[in-house]
């Protein structure tokens with residue numbers, strides 16, 4: 001049922017100068033004509049027309065309608081985009097009139113889904129439409145635009161091609177065993193190529209995960225014993241007085257969260273209750289929460305008061321030893337220890353920490369500036385392809401039947417294809433497009 005005509009308000013829900021109501025499908029031009037008492041059946045594509053919308057005899061609004069003829073439209077169907085005046089009431093009224101003329105309310109992401117199903121874009125590009133809408137910074141917007149322009153295809157094409165070569169090499173051998181010695185073929189041709197392929201996809205996955213870390217922001221926990229200046233550091237990073245700071249040890253009881261951007265790096269920060277033995281029930285719960293937050297964190301900032309170091313600090317350092325962490329020595333205005341990352345949270349002097357964070361994530365940052373896979377779904381499929389290839393290589397090394405090897409190779413190939421949506425799994429598509437907002 002793809003020929004029915006769908007509609008939705010494509011602009012944000014609220015009052016603005018104009019609103020756009022998108023209509024896509026066979027009857028789009030007909031509906032536009034009925035609303036305006038005009039005949040748009042022969043209208044040229046990529047043109048804009050002035051018209052008045054009527055509700056019965058009553059003029060409702062003066063609008064501009066942009067017409068796009070299939071297949072030269074976003075969805076690949078006939079599309080009419082009605083730009084009306086932007087009041088909430090008026091926009092809903094026009095939408096209501098479009099619906100009354102026989103259009104159906106679009107599902108979330110249905111316009112983009114049609115674009116995909118009509119071959120206007122692959123699945124990675126369709127996802128990029130959504131990523132672009134929700135991009136909250138330049139890095140996210142940039143990677144979305146690149147993948148909208150087909151960067152994922154550029155990355156995957158060579159991998160797919162190599163895989164097809166490997167598969168056909170083996171197929172030839174299965175079909176014409178008399179032409180080649182099986183053992184020789186795998187040793188000389190297939191195995192090195194497969195290993196090289198594994199290397200390449202491994203690199204791609206690594207880079208995509210690094211880029212993802214930057215795009216999503218780094219979950220960072222500020223940890224330390226009471227009174228070392230954790231909340232002061234949170235405030236200094238956020239440049240606002242978010243957490244309460246006092247000279248009383250045990251001030252912070254609950255987790256305090258905030259997000260900060262340092263250049264291209266976003267930190268999702270959590271300030272925690274100072275860790276110590278405590279009889280206070282509320283503080284105990286706070287400390288338990290600190291430990292839980294620590295377990296989930298991608299980066300731990302351990303704060304130590306340079307003027308007041310003891311075995312509790314040692315214990316915290318041991319606890320975080322194997323974690324991705326930065327140890328900072330606070331209150332340098334009073335005392336500074338050589339060769340440490342020294343800061344003064346209270347004075348907002350935290351450059352040494354910021355520099356260290358940027359150094360620590362240098363590799364991830366450069367990956368984020370490259371074209372790569374864009375989300376967990378794509379990375380997951382790449383990982384699946386890699387696992388299948390690892391199975392294939394193992395089978396080859398063990399001299400297994402080539403038929404079995406091709407099954408694994410085929411799995412790898414299908415997984416790669418699925419990244420761009422070359423699959424018949426309708427439910428997967430519905431799932432993906434349902435994450436879109438209405439009107440896209």
Ligand SMILES: Nc1nc2c(ncn2[C@@H]2O[C@H](COP(=O)(O)OP(=O)(O)OP(=O)(O)O)[C@@H](O)[C@H]2O)c(=O)[nH]1
Nearest residue numbers: 226227228229230231232250251252274344345346
């Ligand atoms: N001299 C100096 N004092 C600081 C600095 N940073 C924080 N302090 C002081 O240290 C005390 C504790 O600061 P907080 O930021 O509340 O410390 P905390 O680690 O969050 O403490 P809890 O929430 O109790 O665990 C306050 O009196 C701050 O003014 C600093 O850089 N220099």
Ligand SMILES: [Mg+2]
Nearest residue numbers: 230231251252
């Ligand atoms: Mg605190």
